[in-house]
Amino acid sequence: MNKEKCIVVFSGGQDSTTCLFWALRRFKEVETVTFNYNQRHAEEIEVAEEIAAELGVKHTVLDMSLLNQLAPNALTRDDIAVEDGEDGGLPSTFVPGRNLIFLSFATIMGYQIDAKHIVTGVCETDFSGYPDCRDDFVKSLNVTLNLSMDEKFVIHTPLMWLDKAETWELADELGGFDYVREKTLTCYNGVRGSGCGECPACQLRQRGLQAYLEKREEVRADV
Numbered sequence: 001m002n003k004e005k006c007i008v009v010f011s012g013g014q015d016s017t018t019c020l021f022w023a024l025r026r027f028k029e030v031e032t033v034t035f036n037y038n039q040r041h042a043e044e045i046e047v048a049e050e051i052a053a054e055l056g057v058k059h060t061v062l063d064m065s066l067l068n069q070l071a072p073n074a075l076t077r078d079d080i081a082v083e084d085g086e087d088g089g090l091p092s093t094f095v096p097g098r099n100l101i102f103l104s105f106a107t108i109m110g111y112q113i114d115a116k117h118i119v120t121g122v123c124e125t126d127f128s129g130y131p132d133c134r135d136d137f138v139k140s141l142n143v144t145l146n147l148s149m150d151e152k153f154v155i156h157t158p159l160m161w162l163d164k165a166e167t168w169e170l171a172d173e174l175g176g177f178d179y180v181r182e183k184t185l186t187c188y189n190g191v192r193g194s195g196c197g198e199c200p201a202c203q204l205r206q207r208g209l210q211a212y213l214e215k216r217e218e219v220r221a222d223v
């Protein structure tokens with residue numbers, strides 16, 4: 001168990017909750033940070049708050065509403081479709097470089113509270129077109145942040161090379177499968193757990209879950 005402190009970038013979704021379970025296995029001291037950028041579903045912040053409380057970790061909400069000043073706004077411009085990114089991905093309302101900003105702020109918070117480790121659920125496997133989800137980018141930013149503050153932060157990306165089914169498998173290995181399945185919010189329509197079943201986020205989540213459950217059945221049948 002690593003005795004150093006760790007911050008999980010946390011949205012209350014499947015990916016970041018799996019990351020939280022991952023961090024709790026590895027680090028003695030874990031905190032969470034959620035960025036409030038006026039998400040279309042305010043529930044996201046509430047869910048994050050609730051999960052953090054249930055899992056016994058400190059939760060900080062940082063106000064990032066300034067991002068809206070730079071974002072083409074799908075709520076006010078009808079030529080931009082309202083398309084949310086996946087958990088951790090970018091909705092059409094937001095600026096490119098969001099992870100650059102969020103990871104930088106999480107790391108500055110790390111400096112303040114003496115947390116050397118930052119954990120994020122970004123993932124290159126279902127790469128949504130945003131270059132700042134890529135492994136090369138995260139590694140490069142890690143170096144830049146260390147130079148900027150003369151520190152030795154480590155940005156961890158436990159989901160970087162996992163597909164959705166493998167992310168469920170990881171949650172299961174960490175003992176968090178049922179919890180992630182029932183408590184997290186991925187759905188664009190703000191329905192927790194298995195969600196509305198209709199929106200793209202629900203469909204992606206369901207496909208991954210189905211693939212993992214089938215794999216688990218096969219493994220059990222072989223035993």
Ligand SMILES: [Zn+2]
Pocket residue numbers: 186187188189190191195196197198199200201202
């Ligand atoms: Zn849904």
